Amino acid sequence: MAENTADAGRPAAGAAHEVTHTITVAAPAKAVYDLVADVTAWPQVFGPTVHAERLGLADGQERIRLWAFANGEVRNWTSLRQLDPAGLGVSFRQERSSSPVAAMGGAWRLTEQADGTTLVELDHYWRAVDEDDEQAVRWIERACDRNSTAELAALRAAAELGDTAGELSFSFEDTEEMPGADAAAVYAFLHRSDLWPQRLPHVSRLDLTEDEDGVQTMEMDTLAADGSVHTTKSVRLCFPDRIVYKQTGLPPVMTAHTGQWLFTPVEGGVRVTSRHSVVLDPAALAAAFGPDTDYAQARTTVRDALGINSRTTLRHARAHATPGENQ
Template sequence: MTVREVEHEITVAAPADTVYRLIAEVENWPQIFPPTIYVDHVEKGDQEERIRIWATANGEAKNWTSRRVLDHENLRIDFRQEVSTPPVAEMGGAWIIEPVSTMESRIWLLHDYRAVDDDPEGLKWIDDAVDRNSRSELAALRTNVERAHAATGVTFSFEDTVAVDGAAKDVYDFINEANRWAERLPHVASVTMAEEPPGLQTLEMDTRAKDGSVHTTKSYRVTFPHHKIAYKQVTLPALMTLHTGYWTFTETGGGVTASSQHTVVLNTGNIPRILGDDATVAEAREFVHSALSTNSLATLGHAKAYAEARR
């Protein structure tokens, strides 16, 4: 049985306690780590928890459940996958944060793993995935931790909501069946969707903006019938470096409250090229907010009509 042990490390300009908190709060991982699509808690205690993770590895979307032990005093988080996805037979490791000074920390990311049937090709696949994801995660963690100490206003969230006189399942079905959006939504020019395994969707879409231009995006979506669909865009328009969000469907006394939530990080380097040399971050925020809101409300409006016609 071949068990591989590897480690990666990086130094960041942020206090060790801040870094530990960001890693401990898994709800924020889709915003912090590029490979992570969505994370939720299965069980949560004071120091031990079980989490479900959906993430990409070597360009493939995977999901698994891990146990974590959180040790705030020693700035250490140990993790181990409960049921791994082939070619991984077993995987675990630890995050260790080491204070360098009051405003600088060193982060260590440790992994140990083995391949199904000790297959050499499987082990090579895992080696590549762990190395790529670890480097990506650490670099992104440094960027996001250090961004918190930089300009404000670059990251923002908002939500659009409509009331539907219909069933939650029908509203959910409309949003879930994104493969039919080109025929159902005027702002969608074309769409390709794959779902493997069930509940984990890969969505590639061309959408029309208000000015008539067409933008190509790629997203991964995690579905929870019939109350939530979480997503992360991985091919982004020029003004964004990050876009995550979720659709929620909440039954009320007489119908459904359907919402679309967005979290965005602006690509400030592209603001002059897209909006002009004198454009501000505030103007870029308003531009992106308006574009996303317009499409979300249009989609929710069509979902509302679809569900109410079936009541």
């Protein structure tokens, strides 16, 4: 897994293309580095990243798997990364790429400036499966440019929040024990979200597409307690033991909302957990509630709203999958 960070950003043999994107961030380099290094938090920081998993970590070397949007399509790949906190850099190389990409690598390079800001340089080198396929080459160029530009802007926004970031980000979960429930039926209830308008009282409309097996996109109208309707859009990754999602169309007070439905077999039934990670939008909160917004109260309000819907879904899933139980 080892990679030499001294060579960070230098193209590997056979790379046909090189590109660098840059941005200046009004935050200390160490704070910016921490955001780049923690790949598990990328879905909450970077818009294009849907889900990230750390597959192994030892001595600053890690293997990761990412699911991310590329030109509107969800793609996934496995990468090797070398973390260099002392040198404020992270080099990476895709171990398994997604067509039309044959190979891709690069580096994040952070340089603290004299005025206390940080220059961030994001290098990529890559090669297409067929370099003579101009359409494929242009597709990779667009994806690399769009994602890099979006990621750098999001990195700056997150880093410049400073200490406020901790007040705006939070996670929580709700768990339902389902003794006697059929685990496959519970999973099917949550997987077949297209049936939720007939099954859940708070869902009035849901459009679901699954162009690729296990990757769903959904647009949902949810009824609030006051009778208002809120529309959200999400992409979901359906694994055998969990369903992971990221909202791509968000309520106005959030900049990020990701979650998981987790299924744990227990004796005689199944335990299902609904997990949420949320980042609130300080500008939207200020516009809605004034400049002296109580962030703790805002977190509680959002947690309550999301939790009510999750717990309702869990109860109906239990009733659906448990013989003899009525809703």
